Amino acid sequence: MTPKEKHDFTKERLLNEAEALFAQKGYDAVSVRQITAAAHCNLAAVNYHFGSKQNLYLEVFRARWVPRARRLQEYFGKFFAAQDSHSPTTVAKSLAEAFLIGPLSDEERQRHHQLMARELGQPTEAFELVAEQVMRPFIKGLAETLRSFMPEGQGEERLMLNILSMFATVLYFSFAHMAVTRITGREYDAAFKARLVEHITEFSVKGLGGIEKGALL
Amino acid sequence: MTPKEKHDFTKERLLNEAEALFAQKGYDAVSVRQITAAAHCNLAAVNYHFGSKQNLYLEVFRARWVPRARRLQEYFGKFFAAQDSHSPTTVAKSLAEAFLIGPLSDEERQRHHQLMARELGQPTEAFELVAEQVMRPFIKGLAETLRSFMPEGQGEERLMLNILSMFATVLYFSFAHMAVTRITGREYDAAFKARLVEHITEFSVKGLGGIEKGALL
DNA sequence: GTCTATAGCAGGATAGAC
DNA sequence: GTCTATCCTGCTATAGAC
Numbered sequence: 001m002t003p004k005e006k007h008d009f010t011k012e013r014l015l016n017e018a019e020a021l022f023a024q025k026g027y028d029a030v031s032v033r034q035i036t037a038a039a040h041c042n043l044a045a046v047n048y049h050f051g052s053k054q055n056l057y058l059e060v061f062r063a064r065w066v067p068r069a070r071r072l073q074e075y076f077g078k079f080f081a082a083q084d085s086h087s088p089t090t091v092a093k094s095l096a097e098a099f100l101i102g103p104l105s106d107e108e109r110q111r112h113h114q115l116m117a118r119e120l121g122q123p124t125e126a127f128e129l130v131a132e133q134v135m136r137p138f139i140k141g142l143a144e145t146l147r148s149f150m151p152e153g154q155g156e157e158r159l160m161l162n163i164l165s166m167f168a169t170v171l172y173f174s175f176a177h178m179a180v181t182r183i184t185g186r187e188y189d190a191a192f193k194a195r196l197v198e199h200i201t202e203f204s205v206k207g208l209g210g211i212e213k214g215a216l217l
Numbered sequence: 218m219t220p221k222e223k224h225d226f227t228k229e230r231l232l233n234e235a236e237a238l239f240a241q242k243g244y245d246a247v248s249v250r251q252i253t254a255a256a257h258c259n260l261a262a263v264n265y266h267f268g269s270k271q272n273l274y275l276e277v278f279r280a281r282w283v284p285r286a287r288r289l290q291e292y293f294g295k296f297f298a299a300q301d302s303h304s305p306t307t308v309a310k311s312l313a314e315a316f317l318i319g320p321l322s323d324e325e326r327q328r329h330h331q332l333m334a335r336e337l338g339q340p341t342e343a344f345e346l347v348a349e350q351v352m353r354p355f356i357k358g359l360a361e362t363l364r365s366f367m368p369e370g371q372g373e374e375r376l377m378l379n380i381l382s383m384f385a386t387v388l389y390f391s392f393a394h395m396a397v398t399r400i401t402g403r404e405y406d407a408a409f410k411a412r413l414v415e416h417i418t419e420f421s422v423k424g425l426g427g428i429e430k431g432a433l434l
Numbered sequence: 435g436t437c438t439a440t441a442g443c444a445g446g447a448t449a450g451a452c
Numbered sequence: 453g454t455c456t457a458t459c460c461t462g463c464t465a466t467a468g469a470c
Contacts, residue, residue, distance in 0.1 A: 010435080026339070028245035032464065042437055047465055049435090114338060120393040121334055122243070131399055139400060160401050161416045168389030169382050176337040176385075182348055183356060184377050199378045227453080249446060259455055264447060266453090 011049045013039040018046075019060045023111040026118060027057055054125075061126040065115055068108070069134045075103045080145075088149055091142065092166060092204035096197040099170045106188070113174040139163055166204045173200065228266045230256040236277045240328040243335060244274055278343040282332055285325070286351045292320045297362075305366055308359065309383060309421035313414040316387045323405070330391040356380055383421045390417065 017038035021030040032046045032053050039045070050056040076098035083090040104112065119127045142163050143156075150159070173180060173196050177188060186192045234255035238247040249263045249270050256262070267273040293315035300307040321329065336344045359380050360373075367376070390397060390413050394405060403409045 024339075026243055026245060028243060031462075033462080042435095043464095044437070044466080045435085053464070117334075117338055120396050121331060122241075123395045127395065131396065135396065135400070157401060157403075157412075158416070161413075162420060164389070164397060164400060165386050165417070165420045168393075169385045172381070172385030172389070178340045178344065179337050179348065179352065180381060183352070183381060184374060186374075195374075196378075199375070200382070203379060203382045248444075250444080259453095260446095261448080261455070262453085270446065 010039070010041050010045055013041065014045060014049060014056065015060055015063055018056050019064050019111060019115070020107075022057060022060060023114040023118075027124070057124075058126055058129075061115070061129050065112065065126075066129060066133055068104070068112055069130075069138075071103055072098055072112075073134075073138050086145075088146060089201065089205045091145060093197070093201040095166060096170055096200040096204070099174065100193055100197055100200070109174065110177070113171060117171065117175045169200050169204060227256065227258050227262055230258065231262060231266060231273065232277055232280055235273050236281050236328060236332070237324075239274060239277060240331040240335075244341075274341075275343055275346075278332070278346050282329065282343075283346060283350055285321070285329055286347075286355075288320055289315055289329075290351075290355050303362075305363060306418065306422045308362060310414070310418040312383060313387055313417040313421070316391065317410055317414055317417070326391065327394070330388060334388065334392045386417050386421060 014035065018030075018035045021035055021038065033043060035056075036043050036045055046053060046056055050059055076094050079097055080086070080090060080094040083094065099113075100109075102109070116130065119130055139160070143159055146159060146163070181187060184192075186195075231252065235247075235252045238252055238255065250260060252273075253260050253262055263270060263273055267276055293311050296314055297303070297307060297311040300311065316326075316330075319326070333347065336347055356377070360376055363376060363380070398404060401409075403412075
């Protein structure tokens with residue numbers, strides 16, 4: 001193993017462990033000592049490789065979070081393209097599928113959404129990255145897709161609010177695991193996740209509107 | 218001012234300032250020194266009145282958060298009862314109204330939802346309180362109300378998922394202020410909040426189902 | 435590039451005067 | 453009940469050996 005390789009591996013391990021810990025406990029609850037211990041390297045490594053704890057946090061987003069978000073979006077795009085027909089229904093289904101099942105392992109998905117949720121609720125410098133490089137282009141793309149299903153001149157704001165509400169629903173079920181488990185009494189196994197995709201699609205598409213017709217509740 | 222009164226005021230101030238800071242920055246990012254400085258009292262006061270920082274956090278939920286949640290629920294109940302007719306639509310509207318406008322000041326509402334969101338994403342001991350004393354009874358009540366609008370034997374799980382999704386939407390717009398502002402380009406003034414109530418009601422009731430009919434987007 | 439050692443400071447908690 | 457003073461632990465960051 002050359003020094004460069006060892007360096008790289010250390011740096012990679014630091015990024016991985018840092019991301020897991022930051023996602024789990026939040027920035028302030030995690031110490032550089034915990035991170036370096038988890039990465040099986042020396043305390044000084046964080047400052048050597050990243051300059052500071054703060055910058056390691058940012059680098060987690062640059063080197064891990066943003067690329068993973070891109071993978072998610074690609075998965076969404078392919079899943080959507082593979083549908084028989086294109087409609088708001090298939091958009092909603094593809095979104096739920098990508099975010100709740102998708103290409104990520106359970107652990108990776110949870111990390112991803114937890115970091116996202118933290119930045120949504122309490123934006124730091126990393127929110128800039130998330131907003132400009134991930135949210136904005138993705139939402140823009142979604143809006144363009146959805147716009148073709150609506151009458152012209154229908155109000156951009158309404159479109160945005162509906163997209164945000166779809167996201168809200170998807171995110172919530174990734175984020176509030178424990179509350180959902182507690183209320184529904186179900187663990188997040190494969191069957192329940194499939195059930196959630198079904199539910200979110202249905203809810204996003206028809207909403208509670210079905211209630212009065214006896215279709216949804 | 219008698220000693221008892223001074224004591225009480227100090228304790229109250231500590232609870233207030235602690236809640237504001239915990240909501241804003243999260244438990245670990247807030248120091249006892251910050252709290253006592255904000256409450257204009259001595260560093261030792263937290264340990265004297267609450268025993269520990271951890272217990273102060275719990276007491277914030279017991280003495281501030283839970284009672285406020287009850288007020289919110291009462292407001293919801295009265296608002297709902299005052300509607301001309303009762304339907305899923307009025308349930309959704311009352312929920313959005315109570316949580317997004319309701320009886321709380323902007324600051325108080327943000328505090329409330331931030332603390333809630335933190336516990337949802339990363340439950341601590343306080344989640345026990347929130348779940349048992351607030352979420353469970355409220356959701357139970359909502360379920361009973363909504364059940365009367367649905368055909369018998371329609372599946373309790375579906376009902377729960379729909380309720381959770383309604384909450385998800387409402388919570389998101391309180392929680393992700395910055396993202397919402399960034400995407401929509403609108404500040405959270407009275408006009409926008411009213412717009413949000415309208416949107417959430419519509420979305421929860423009809424969901425994106427309206428798209429295909431050109432009604433919602 | 436990785437280590438040890440340590441500087442320098444902020445954290446929670448407590449003892450004891452008032 | 454409230455204060456000051458202090459303990460001790462843990463933190464981030466850095467200097468310097470290897």
